[in-house]
Amino acid sequence: MPHSIDEDFLALPLRALADAALARARALGADHADFRFERVRSASLRLRDAKPAASSDITDLGYAVRVVHGGAWGFASGVDLTMDAAARVAAQAVAMAKLSAKVIAAAGSDERVELADEPVHADRTWVSAYEINPFEVPDAEKTALLVDWSERLLAAKGVAHADASLLSVHENKFYADTAGTTTTQQRVRVHPQLTAVAVDPESGEFDSMRTLAPPAGRGWEYLRGTGWDWDAELAEIPALLAEKMSAPSVEAGAYDLVVDPSNLWLTIHESIGHATELDRALGYEAAYAGTSFATFDQLGKLRYGSEIMNVTGDRTAEHGLATIGYDDEGVAGQTWDLVKDGVLVGYQLDRRIARLTGLGRSNGCAYADSPAHVPVQRMANVSLQPAPGGPSTEELISGVERGIYVVGDRSWSIDMQRYNFQFTGQRFFKIENGRLAGQLRDVAYQATTTDFWGSMAAVGGPQTYVLGGAFNCGKAQPGQVAAVSHGCPSALFRDVNILNTTQEAGR
Structure with missing residues (x-):
């Protein structure tokens, strides 16, 4: 009710x-x-x-x-x-x-x-x-x-x-x-x-x-x-x-990855969500977590990822943490494209930035976390879309000869332009000849944003889609926090660089 x-x-x-x-x-x-x-x-x-x-x-x-x-x-x-x-x-x-x-x-x-x-x-x-x-x-x-x-x-x-x-x-x-x-x-x-x-x-x-x-x-x-x-x-x-x-430590090198939604949501948040905040891409936001490599002059041109990559901004998803009826500038919640067929086609906007850049109507991304704070441009529910009729996670794994299945988020690191990154996870399973072959430890995957999303070879179907997210996305000075969700299916990435975190820490 x-x-x-x-x-x-x-x-x-x-x-x-x-x-x-x-x-x-x-x-x-x-x-x-x-x-x-x-x-x-x-x-x-x-x-x-x-x-x-x-x-x-x-x-x-x-x-x-x-x-x-x-x-x-x-x-x-x-x-x-x-x-x-x-x-x-x-x-x-x-x-x-x-x-x-x-x-x-x-x-x-x-x-x-x-x-x-x-x-x-x-x-x-x-x-x-x-x-x-x-x-x-x-x-x-x-x-x-x-x-x-x-x-x-x-x-x-x-x-x-x-x-x-x-x-x-x-x-x-x-x-x-x-x-x-x-x-x-x-x-x-x-x-x-x-x-x-x-x-x-x-x-x-x-x-x-x-x-x-x-x-x-x-x-x-x-x-x-x-x-x-x-x-x-x-x-x-x-x-x-x-x-x-008791799992063995990973051997560093290039692997195919099947990334579960419980891990991939955070990669979306850091490498797409923040990078497509237009105030950040324009340089109006720089002091807290930097700007963005996805600059405004690349709208409609930047090859963000492979042709199967479709990402939306969404303020309407049921049970989404960033879902609202109206934002803090009186703009109605909407859904729009950020990346279409692998190309950057949109940004997250508030009313001032929308007018400044000639992009028309705001898509409802103004939010303040307190009555004592001014509204700033904040992230919508940014989500990777599944493939209609696409494969299950098990089917994605079955297509990998030598790889790793990544589950759950843990630590992460990304540069001030949202371009070079490294992510770890909760659980890593070795994939051999299309089957899981036990857990691995000390795993981190490393890439640039465009290389990583460009290596995406398959996305799972709607049955693999999960809405992940966090309560504590930070931005602005004085600092504000916002809750945001990121939906995604399981996805397959080819030839991703894997680090052994123990070996890296010892260098």
């Missing part, structure tokens, strides 16, 4: 505060003004060896006013829920824009902030797809489930320690602007995770294995088995970890 917006949120003076702020901004000559009221509740629960180790439950509540005045941005935020205070915050935003305009003029720039047009969305509401609000579940029930899962791992032979965690977020947002758009939204997301640790008592050597279950735009039902088989995964981890502990 679909949820409705929380009544206690709707009982707040949302429209009255917005009216006061926007009226003051208009009176002071703002060309554009928007008002955003947010209530974001975030909870964290962590267990160590089936015993509670840490917990938190924090609510961030407040509002922000952003204006365009004199061709410059202005921004201010507040927490006082009175009409006079909202008007003062609007006046502060206008004063900031006036100051910014002076600084820009003194620097010799004639660039002016202008926003791409967007249809008016009046009195719209949107609620994400979930069944049970995790904040309506008693803490004792949450703890009991994590204790049970931890004890299952600890009872298995070879498991010395077990870590468990649950992150939950409930986000309410009201937006209004001087064009007449008003939206009210509610999102829920959860991230459960368990890690088993094995220790060799003689050598002191240790390793770990983590659940592959991705974070999801779901509620408590996810931990009850809707969307993921927790019982099956917890049952298989101890044996896989024991095998990993």
